[in-house]
Amino acid sequence: MSTQVVVPCFSTPMKGLFKSKPRTPADLVHHLRHLLPLTAPNPDPRTSKRRQKTCDEVRKVIHEMRTVLYGDERLEPAEEACVKLTLEFFKDDTFRMLIVCLPNLDPGTRQDVTHVIANLQKQRVNGRSVASDYLERNTDLLTMLLPGCDDSELALSYGAILRDCIRHQVAAKFVLESGHIKTFFKYIQDPSFDIASDATSTFKELLTRHKSTVAEFLSKNYDWFFKEYNSLLESPNYISRRNAVMLLGTMLLDRSNTSVMVQYVSSLDNMRICMNLLRDSNKSIQLEAFHVFKLFAANRTKPQEIVKVLVANKSKLIQFFSDFTFEKADEQFESDKAKVVKEIVILELKYQACSTLKRNVKKSPGEASHLAASVLC
Structure with a gap:
């Protein structure tokens, strides 16, 4: 008589029974701090497998952090967990360790790191930015993120993190x-x-995000900054010229930079650079240069040297602007162009009247004539 042995099947009810308990935000940060120093390359081949396992574990931890902050296809991020992760991350030097060890990680993990840091930078706890407070105490970290890395993949990771950092004014x-x-x-x-391209993105962020800080910086550093900046406008590299003239227009048209704009458009050298850009072979550069040139034309306190150049080139400028158009030119562009032409025409009439009055002053030097000449010219 045979006895049939029935083996109980636990596959369905027992599935997941022995899964490890999810790590808390604090556990994730502590574990990451423990792992990061172990990711450093070691010439000893006997340690390569151990290091690879460590890097794989770091990738898992970073991915878990990303899930806490962004959620997944099943769950939205929990505010309490995000707060706890933020506080733990910035409490000690996890941020510093992560930046230092970033070169040891693979490109995929670096990308996840930039996403995690981007989210942590935006988190607020009790109305305060924990990241901003941390950076104020650790500004030296910013120098580690500045351009200067020959590894383009690593440079892109550093650049992305730096742009998230400089969202904070400090x-x-x-x-x-x-x-x-x-x-x-x-x-x-x-x-x-x-x-x-990455350096250009960060440069633009620095010079456009925090209005009062940028205006103060440009006012204090006008001479050397625009000397360097004009070299970008005259660069033989088309992309450098295009990006530079686009950013220049953005800066000068910002109301916070009004005093800097007036100073810039009062320079004949600056206007000559802009006029050369108007003749650039690239249409997009021409258009961006026009947005800057119209500021020179609209300046009500033009220096006499600028007035003379505009008057001397009146015919050429009017002819140029009559042919100056684009496929997607809108009403605003046409209106601005008409105003520039009108200003140049009026400028010549004023200049001729001024010259005539000055000649009359020389023939009959009276106090009233001198006063009239100074007011008009």
Whole structure:
């Protein structure tokens, strides 16, 4: 008589019974801090497998952090968990360790790191930005993120993190006032398109986000800054010229920079650079240059040297603007162009009247005539 042995099947009810308990936000940060120093490359081949396992574990931890902050296809992020992760992350030097060890991680993990840091930078706890407070105490970290890395993939990760940092005014102010912004003039023209493009994005963020800080910086550093900036406008690199003239228009048209704009458009050298850009072979550069040139034409306090150049080139300018158009030109563009032409025509009439009055003053030098000439001219 045979006995049939029935083996109980636990596959369905027992599934997931022995799953590890999800790590808390604090556990994730503590575990990451423990792992990061172990990701450093080691020439000893016997440690390569161990290091690879560590890097794989780091990737998992970073992915878990990303899930906490962004949620997944099943769950939305929990506010309490985001707050706890933010506080734990910025409480000690996890941010510093992550930046230092970023070169040890693979590109996929680096990308997840930038997403995690981007979210943590935006988190607010009791109305305060924990990231801003941290950066105010650790401004030296910003220098580690500045352009200067020859590894384009790593440079892109650093650039993304830096742009998230300078969303905080304290960080942007540090980069501007410490003189590190000079670094960007080099890397904006880097032969590597990725590095140049990333540096340009960060440069624009620095010079447009925090209005009062930027206006103060430009006023204090006008001479050297625009000397360097004009070299970008005259760069043989088409992309550098295009990006530079676009950003210039954005800066000068911002109301916070009115005093800087008046100073810039009062320079004959600056106007000559702009007029050369109007003749650029690229249409988009021509259009952006026009948005800057119209400021020179609209300036009510034009220096006499600028007036003379505009009057001397009146015919050429009017002919140029009569042919100056684009496929997608709108009413605003046509209106601005008409105003520029009108200003140049009126300027010649004023200049001729001024010249006539000055000649009369020389023939009959009276106090009233001198006064009239000074007011008109």
